[in-house]
Amino acid sequence: MGVKVAVVAVVGRTNAGKSTLVNQLVGEKVSIVSPCEQTTRNTIRGIVSDPRGQLVLLDTPGLHKAVGELGRLLNRMARRSAAGCDITCVVFDASEEPQLEDVGWMQRVAKECPQKVVFVLNKADRSPFYEQMYRDAWAEAIATPTPVWIKAISTTEGGAKGVMDALFDLSEEGEPLFDDDIVTDYPRKLTIADVIREKYIGKLFQELPHELGIVVRSIREKTDKWEVQVDVLVNRESQKPMAIGKKAVIVKNVRKASEKELREIYGLKVELELNVKVGRNWMKNERLLAEMGYLGELV
Ligand SMILES: Nc1nc2c(ncn2[C@@H]2O[C@H](COP(=O)(O)OP(=O)(O)OP(=O)(O)O)[C@@H](O)[C@H]2O)c(=O)[nH]1
Numbered sequence: 001m002g003v004k005v006a007v008v009a010v011v012g013r014t015n016a017g018k019s020t021l022v023n024q025l026v027g028e029k030v031s032i033v034s035p036c037e038q039t040t041r042n043t044i045r046g047i048v049s050d051p052r053g054q055l056v057l058l059d060t061p062g063l064h065k066a067v068g069e070l071g072r073l074l075n076r077m078a079r080r081s082a083a084g085c086d087i088t089c090v091v092f093d094a095s096e097e098p099q100l101e102d103v104g105w106m107q108r109v110a111k112e113c114p115q116k117v118v119f120v121l122n123k124a125d126r127s128p129f130y131e132q133m134y135r136d137a138w139a140e141a142i143a144t145p146t147p148v149w150i151k152a153i154s155t156t157e158g159g160a161k162g163v164m165d166a167l168f169d170l171s172e173e174g175e176p177l178f179d180d181d182i183v184t185d186y187p188r189k190l191t192i193a194d195v196i197r198e199k200y201i202g203k204l205f206q207e208l209p210h211e212l213g214i215v216v217r218s219i220r221e222k223t224d225k226w227e228v229q230v231d232v233l234v235n236r237e238s239q240k241p242m243a244i245g246k247k248a249v250i251v252k253n254v255r256k257a258s259e260k261e262l263r264e265i266y267g268l269k270v271e272l273e274l275n276v277k278v279g280r281n282w283m284k285n286e287r288l289l290a291e292m293g294y295l296g297e298l299v
C-alpha cells in the first residue's frame with residue numbers, strides 16, 4: 001500500500017497565523033512569523049514527512065486589501081497557490097470577528113474551489129472566540145463544498161495536531177514528492193533575507209518594515225563560514241537613519257540576531273554585511289522584485 005500525499009495551500013487573511021501553523025506542522029521554523037501585517041512575502045513550501053505519508057504545505061502571503069504594487073503581487077501569489085493544490089486550508093483568526101478578507105476567502109472557496117477544504121479556526125486559546133460567526137458567514141456564502149472545520153492553537157504542538165490529522169485524512173495515496181529529510185526547498189538566499197527581515201520587524205516601528213527590501217547579493221562559501229553581502233533597501237533618504245539607528249545600533253542588533261539564527265539553521269558561522277541603501281521605488285522595480293522572489297515561479 002502506498003503512502004498518503006497532498007499539496008496543501010495554506011491561505012487566509014494576513015496575521016491569521018498561517019506561518020505559525022506551517023512551522024508547527026513541519027516541526028521546524030521554515031517561515032518567519034510576526035505580529036505585523038504582511039509578514040510573509042513569498043510562497044514558502046514546508047514539507048511534513050511522517051509514517052502516514054507527506055504533506056507539502058504552501059505558506060502564502062496573507063490576503064489583504066491590496067495597497068500598491070507589492071500588495072497586489074502578494075494577493076495574486078496567494079490566489080495562484082490555492083488554484084493548483086489538492087487541499088485548500090483556510091486559516092481564520094477566530095479571536096476576531098470575520099473580516100472582509102475572511103469572507104472573501106469563503107466566497108472564493110464556495111465559487112471556484114474544486115479541491116477539498118479545511119477551515120481552521122485559529123487562536124482558540126483566546127477569548128472571546130467567534131466560532132459561530134464564522135460558521136454563519138460560511139452558511140451565507142453558499143455552503144458547498146463541505147469543509148472540515150477544526151479549532152486550533154497553532155502556537156502549540158498539541159493545538160495543531162487536529163489540523164495535521166485532518167489533512168492526512170483527506171490526502172490520497174501517491175508518491176512522496178520530496179526526500180523525507182527535507183523540510184523546505186525555499187532558496188537559501190531568500191531564507192537569509194527573510195531572517196533579516198524578521199529581525200528588522202522586531203526592531204522597527206510598524207510602518208518602516210513594509211518599505212524595507214532585503215536583497216542577498218552574494219554568499220561566499222569559505223571552509224568554516226559563509227560571508228554574505230546584503231542590501232537593505234529603503235524607499236527614501238530620510239528612512240536611512242531609521243534603518244541604521246543611532247551609532248548603527250539597529251543595524252548591529254539586526255545583524256547579530258540574524259547571524260545567531262542563521263548559525264542554528266545552517267550549522268555553521270554566517271557573517272553578514274548589511275548595506276543600507278536607498279532603492280527609490282524598489283517596490284515597483286521588476287528586476288529587484290524578481291531578485292527577491294516575488295515575481296518568480298516559486299510554486
Ligand atoms: N494566541 C495565539 N496567537 C497565535 C496563534 N497562531 C498564531 N499566533 C500569532 O499571530 C501572529 C501572526 O502569526 P503569523 O503566523 O505571522 O501570521 P500569518 O497568517 O502568517 O501572517 P502573514 O504572513 O502576514 O499573512 C503572531 O504574533 C503569532 O504568534 C494561536 O493559535 N494563538
Ligand SMILES: [Mg+2]
Pocket residue numbers: 018019020031032033039040059060061062
Ligand atoms: Mg505568514
